[in-house]
Amino acid sequence: MTDSVDPLMVDPDNGIISREIFVSQDVFDTELEQIFARAWLFIGHESQIPEPGDFFNSRMGTESVLLTRDSEGEIHVLLNSCRHRGMKVCRYDEGNTHDFVCPYHGWSYSTDGTLVSVAGELFGVPHYRAGYDRKLDRSQWGLIPTAQMVNHHGLIFATWDPDTPSFDEYTGGFRFWLDNLAANTAGERGRVKALRGVQKWRIKANWKFVSENFLGDNYHGPTSHSSVDAVGLGPGGKEAPTRHGDNKKPRSIGSTSFFDLGHGGVTTAGYAWGYPEFEDENMTTYFQQRWQQREQRLEAEDRPIGGLGPSTMFPSMSLHAGAFPRALIVAHPVGPTETEVWRWFLVDDDLPEDIESWLRRWYLRYSGPAGLVEQDDMENWDYATDASTGTIARRYPYNYQLGLGMASPSEVLDDAVESSYLMTEENARNYYRRWAALMSGASWAEIDQARGGK
Amino acid sequence: MTTASTSSVDARLATLLLKDELTERLHLEADLLDEQRFDEWLELLDDDVTYTMPLRLNVHHSDADRASTKEGDVSWFEDDLSTLRMRVEQLATGEHWAEEPRSRVSHLVSNIRLLSVAPNPMAPEMVEVGCRFLVYRNRVADETDIWVGRRTDTWRADTQGHWRLLRRHLLLDQGVLMAKNLTVLF
Numbered sequence: 278m279t280d281s282v283d284p285l286m287v288d289p290d291n292g293i294i295s296r297e298i299f300v301s302q303d304v305f306d307t308e309l310e311q312i313f314a315r316a317w318l319f320i321g322h323e324s325q326i327p328e329p330g331d332f333f334n335s336r337m338g339t340e341s342v343l344l345t346r347d348s349e350g351e352i353h354v355l356l357n358s359c360r361h362r363g364m365k366v367c368r369y370d371e372g373n374t375h376d377f378v379c380p381y382h383g384w385s386y387s388t389d390g391t392l393v394s395v396a397g398e399l400f401g402v403p404h405y406r407a408g409y410d411r412k413l414d415r416s417q418w419g420l421i422p423t424a425q426m427v428n429h430h431g432l433i434f435a436t437w438d439p440d441t442p443s444f445d446e447y448t449g450g451f452r453f454w455l456d457n458l459a460a461n462t463a464g465e466r467g468r469v470k471a472l473r474g475v476q477k478w479r480i481k482a483n484w485k486f487v488s489e490n491f492l493g494d495n496y497h498g499p500t501s502h503s504s505v506d507a508v509g510l511g512p513g514g515k516e517a518p519t520r521h522g523d524n525k526k527p528r529s530i531g532s533t534s535f536f537d538l539g540h541g542g543v544t545t546a547g548y549a550w551g552y553p554e555f556e557d558e559n560m561t562t563y564f565q566q567r568w569q570q571r572e573q574r575l576e577a578e579d580r581p582i583g584g585l586g587p588s589t590m591f592p593s594m595s596l597h598a599g600a601f602p603r604a605l606i607v608a609h610p611v612g613p614t615e616t617e618v619w620r621w622f623l624v625d626d627d628l629p630e631d632i633e634s635w636l637r638r639w640y641l642r643y644s645g646p647a648g649l650v651e652q653d654d655m656e657n658w659d660y661a662t663d664a665s666t667g668t669i670a671r672r673y674p675y676n677y678q679l680g681l682g683m684a685s686p687s688e689v690l691d692d693a694v695e696s697s698y699l700m701t702e703e704n705a706r707n708y709y710r711r712w713a714a715l716m717s718g719a720s721w722a723e724i725d726q727a728r729g730g731k
Numbered sequence: 732m733t734t735a736s737t738s739s740v741d742a743r744l745a746t747l748l749l750k751d752e753l754t755e756r757l758h759l760e761a762d763l764l765d766e767q768r769f770d771e772w773l774e775l776l777d778d779d780v781t782y783t784m785p786l787r788l789n790v791h792h793s794d795a796d797r798a799s800t801k802e803g804d805v806s807w808f809e810d811d812l813s814t815l816r817m818r819v820e821q822l823a824t825g826e827h828w829a830e831e832p833r834s835r836v837s838h839l840v841s842n843i844r845l846l847s848v849a850p851n852p853m854a855p856e857m858v859e860v861g862c863r864f865l866v867y868r869n870r871v872a873d874e875t876d877i878w879v880g881r882r883t884d885t886w887r888a889d890t891q892g893h894w895r896l897l898r899r900h901l902l903l904d905q906g907v908l909m910a911k912n913l914t915v916l917f
């Protein structure tokens with residue numbers, strides 16, 4: 278394994294990126310060290326663990342972590358590996374417990390504040406007296422907690438690195454996209470819930486294909502998804518002048534790239550197009566009202582109206598921040614050419630039952646492995662990865678020159694650029710700029726300095 | 732139903748014939764799907780068809796009720812007739828890249844049992860059939876998927892007495908789906 282990666286592999290200024298970074302085991306191993314062990318990663322939604330003792334088995338990079346709620350209601354993220362010999366202390370996807378008892382030799386870890394001082398502390402040790410002579414310092418052998426954790430209006434994020442910039446600094450203006458993800462259709466933050474069940478599936482593609490897709494690849498839509506246009510997947514059905522998304526979406530709405538932070542989205546912060554029209558008029562009326570409420574709230578709270586649509590938070594969490602759909606996806610690395618994709622679906626916590634059920638069924642036929650839209654994405658990501666692994670193929674870099682030199686500073690956000698033409702690879706170029714900065718092995722302070730103290 | 736109470740030979744014979752008829756239905760369906768005669772397959776569906784495949788979860792065995800997702804939760808499929816039609820239409824566009832070129836698929840069904848017959852085997856109108864499925868997909872060159880699980884179907888006789896699929900509930904025996912997509916109809 279190398280500590281850092283050759284900067285020549287990534288040349289965002291000229292729009293040239295080596296195929297190596299999508300197929301090489303060395304690069305992959307370095308990513309685990311320099312990116313996944315340092316970046317803020319999405320863990321889960323608060324509504325998945327509403328009660329004390331609730332837990333959800335999540336994942337950071339290649340590793341299993343437990344999202345828990347302790348007896349005082351506090352949320353924690355703990356590495357799911359016993360400190361004795363590493364056994365997974367929990368192999369359930371979800372449940373409720375205050376102690377994780379290791380099935381190997383029986384060490385137990387507690388999240389009950391009346392028994393231990395820190396959640397995840399080692400509590401029970403078989404033969405503690407006779408075998409360890411009571412000398413084992415239990416306070417030193419608890420489950421490993423993440424270094425930082427944040428609850429952003431119900432969205433839980435964590436990082437292993439104590440030096441990682443604060444979540445606010447790390448996300449910058451991208452927080453408006455996260456706000457929209459965490460807000461109901463009337464714009465009120467913290468008013469969504471995760472539907473029970475996370476879709477998890479394996480693809481034979483490099484994890485960055487997933488991020489890049491949602492980050493700003495409007496270019497792939499007309500070709501990759503031509504078949505869904507034909508069948509009328511949009512909320513307005515077949516008659517609506519629609520592609521696979523929202524029937525009011527204008528042809529060109531620009532895209533946003535956080536040039537130093539690496540995040541990006543396929544729309545801009547200052548522009549939005551309202552909710553779609555539905556085949557069912559009642560739904561159209563309902564969502565028109567919600568849109569008006571949203572406009573009022575956002576204005577009162579001084580939040581920009583846009584920041585909807587597909588987007589990616591560096592490195593591996595992608596989202597649809599609007600309601601059609603409102604979902605998020607995390608690309609968990611497995612190997613250079615294999616990724617485990619997790620997809621959550623979020624809905625307003627106060628929708629009429631029939632509307633929630635309509636949305637759920639619509640989400641499911643849109644996204645995920647059985648989704649009419651997403652099926653074709655995975656075909657492309659997999660075979661693109663496959664055809665890039667060969668000795669000859671690896672000699673030739675990918676082209677990222679679409680929209681080169683065509684972006685200008687955002688008028689709404691001070692840390693982003695916007696491309697006025699919908700189709701651009703500006704977002705990807707800046708994503709890989711950020712990727713290269715972390716992969717260089719530079720410290721956070723050095724990375725910050727290289728930004729020119731911006 | 733073949734129970735102790737159905738003692739007459741006639742009733743037992745009727746059950747046997749019914750089972751044969753529905754077994755034939757399942758085998759016909761498998762052939763239509765594997766021969767990509769999707770429009771003909773759609774003809775086998777009731778207008779009110781529901782087609783569901785929940786997610787499977789690892790939970791404590793005492794919590795078995797939560798071992799798969801329920802209605803209202805996330806699933807792999809929660810389709811009605813219009814969505815199933817859309818899937819077939821999408822396949823027919825020739826631009827559905829995930830199935831262009833088409834995959835080679837074989838459906839095997841076994842362990843077929845009649846779980847309930849209403850009102851009775853002599854004059855059946857609604858039959859619940861349980862089976863196992865094994866769906867094999869080979870794609871392009873070396874891409875291979877095998878899906879195995881349990882299926883519970885409800886078949887309803889239409890006005891002409893033909894069996895139409897009213898409900899299909901699929902329990903796939905995979906926690907993490909080990910395939911990139913589910914372009915196959917089960």
Ligand code: FES
Binds near residue numbers: 360362381383
């Ligand atoms: S590995 Fe957990 S107690 Fe030994």
Ligand SMILES: [Fe+2]
Binds near residue numbers: 497654
């Ligand atoms: Fe796509």
